[in-house]
Every structure is written in C-alpha cells, then in structure tokens.
Amino acid sequence: MTLKSQQFRIPPILCALLSPAVLFACIGSARAVPLRTLNLSRPLASHARVLIVNIAGQVTVTGWKHPAFRLTGTMDPRDRLRLRVRGHLLIIRIMRRHPGPGAERIRGAHLQVDIPVASRLTVRTVSASVMAQNLRGPIRLKSVSGSIKLESSSHRIVAKSVSGNIALDGSARPARIVAHTVSGRITIENVAGRLRAASVSGSVWVGSKALRRARLRTVSGPIQFVGRLVPGGRYGLGSVSGNIGFAPAPRPGALFQVVSLSGDIGDAIGPPAHPRSRFGPGEVLHFVSGPGGARVRIRTLSGNIGLEKMTKGH
C-alpha cells in the first residue's frame, strides 16, 4: 500500500460545494461586525439650524419641546460620525470610510434625532430614507434615491429627490411648498398656501382644501388634484403626455380653461368639450362655474383630461 493511497483526499465535487460555503461564511463574518449604538444628547437653541447628512439607512427627525437634541440609533462601525454643536447650529454627518466596490454592502446608519420643534431643518441623504414629523420651522429635505416622508406644520417646505418618493402631509396655513422629483411619486395632502410640484416620469397626487395657488407639472407622469378651490385661487396643471385628473369639491367657483391638444376631455362638472379643429384631434373646454373668481388652467399635449366630481373615493 503506497503512502499516496493512505492520504486523506477531498473529492473535487465536495471542494466545489464547499468553496462557496466558505466564501459566504467569510462574508457573513464580515457582516457580523456589531453595529455601533448611538445615544447622545446636548442642549440646543430652540430656533437652531440643524443639518443632517447621511448616506444609506434612514433618518427620522422628530420635533419636541425641549431646548436640546437627542441622537439615538445605530450605524456601521466602519462609518464615521461627525458631530458639531454650537448654540444655534447642529451638524450631524455620517461619513463613509470605505468607498469602493464593496461600498454598497455597507449597512447604513439608522438615525433617530429629536430636535426643538421650531428648528430649521435640512436633511440630505443619498439612499437613506427620510422621515420628519412634528416640526414647525422651515424644512428642506433632499435625497437621491431615498424616500421622503414629512408630517409637519411648517410654513416653508422644500422636498427634492431624484428617484425617491415624496409624501407630504400637513403644513402651516399658509405655507410655501416645493416638491420636485425626477422619477419618484409625489403625494401631498392637507397643505395650504402655495404649492409647486413637478416630476418628470413620476406621478403627482394632491389632495387639499386650502391651497391658494397650485402649480403641478409632469412630463409623462399622471397628475391628480382633489380638493376645494379657494376663492381667487390659481391652479395650473400641465403635462406633456400624462393624464390629468381634476376633482374639485361640489360647486367650484372658477373659470376653467382646459386644453388637450391630442387627447380627450372627460367632463362631469361643466358643459361638454368641443373639438379644437374640424378635422384634427384634441379638445377644448372653457366655462365658468359659479362665482368665486378662481382660475383653473389645465393643458396637456397628448394626455387625457378628466374633470370629475369629488367623491368619498377620492
């Protein structure tokens, strides 16, 4: 019996099966690095400016009545936290230490930040989602691919994202609100004052009873407006190829100017639309519905327009 025959040899098939398992085990051990737990609190002015920057994960900001801030949550130990507090200024910044091919596997930071209600808040993230609630000061939220959700009574709201969805609920009366996305969905409700919302390919849905001016635009996404028209209000809805739905409260006092250059107009609150030309496509509808002096301008190139009565389903 030769020495070779006595040696223990692993069959090649077993090697092929074991090597991925070993690889996954290595990755698993790398992922099993415990998360760093955050628990910080310091005094902060009640009208402080707050800037929060995160990459991946989540940022949740809540307003409270105390003149201080509290930061809790978890973060990847390979990331770095930079904190700066100076009376009226608070900066929380998560810095990534290991960019590169494996950067997408790094777990993000999940931050819960409590700040004074009247703070001026700015949040910027890359893929982290943003949630803010119970705030009164000006709010500016910006994300690349993370979603943005805000419940506040702020008088100045700016929310922008590239592919993340934006959901705004509530505002001061009145307020100025701006919401822009490229391909995300925009949902806005219970706001008052002036609103500008625009998207390229995402949809825009607005439900409100106290908007004085609304300017809603998309390129290919649909637009839906549901709510009450304020006397003297101005409402402009425009899309290139998206469908537009407009469902005002019963007896809207407004001048309606509705044009669809290639699409149809479905009208349930006024006279029937008539064709733009004798032989070409498109429809036009101009009519006045009661007193009030509001003005509604809706136009689309190739989308359809639906004027509907507001129902509970809306």
Add this chain to the structure above:
Amino acid sequence: MNDQPPSILEKALSTLPRERAPEADLWPGIARTIRCRRRTRQVVASGAILVTAGIVAFSFGFFSPATVPGGAPVVGRPPIDLAAAFVTRVARDAALPRPVRASLPADLRTLDQAQVLIERRLARDPGAPAVRGLLVQVETDRARFLATVEDAQLHSRNWQ
C-alpha cells in the same frame, strides 16, 4: 532669277507701314472679360459646394430617426448632445445608487421624446400658446433635471 530689280509692286509694298497703332486702348476690355470669367467660375464652384452640402444635409436629415415619417415617438437628439453625454457619464458613476443610475437615461429619453412631440406639434400649429407653454415647461424640466443630476452626483461623491 532673284537678281532682277524689284518691281513697282514690291516697291509700293515696301513703302507701306510695318506697324499700326490701335485706335483705342483694348486692354481694359480684355481684363474685364478675364475677370468676368474668373467670377463665373467662382460662382459655379460656390454653387456646387452649396448644392453638395445641401444634398448631404438633406440625406442625413432624411435618414435620421427624428424625421422618419409616421414613425414611433422619436428617441434621440442631435448627434452631439451634451446633455445625453453628461447623463450617460453620470449613469456610469458608481458613487450613485443603482436605481438612480438605471433610471437617469430613461428619464432623459422621456424629456427628449416630449420635446420632439411638442416641436412636431408646434410645426403644425405655430400659433398655439398652449403648445408654446408646454415647450417652455419641458425646457424648464430639462434644465431642472440636469441640475438635479449634477447635484446628486456631487453630493454622493462628497459624502463618501
């Protein structure tokens, strides 16, 4: 035979003047003719160049997807499109999240298609204010889109 004295005719011939000055200066007319021929040649050459350039331009315009008659909504901008080049470069950028990288070119195509649709419509109906308004809107959206993309790229790089 040649030693004979010249005849009366030959004497008369020898008395005739050997040169005769022209009654008028002919050179200006000759110069004008030459100049005129040169100019004609230049005009013909310029015309040929223009006609060739026109044929080439027409051929490219005719075969480009933007003017395919009855075709589907046009995808594509003029050959040198800085916006498309910029977005393509950003879409390859590993610093941006993957869903963003995937959706950027599609969104730019949406804007391009919208613009082509509006321009076609505007060509048929130049006086329609609604169409002009939509064109302004799409141009604004395009500018905002590019600004957003640039902003996202800058931020995602700064934060890493």
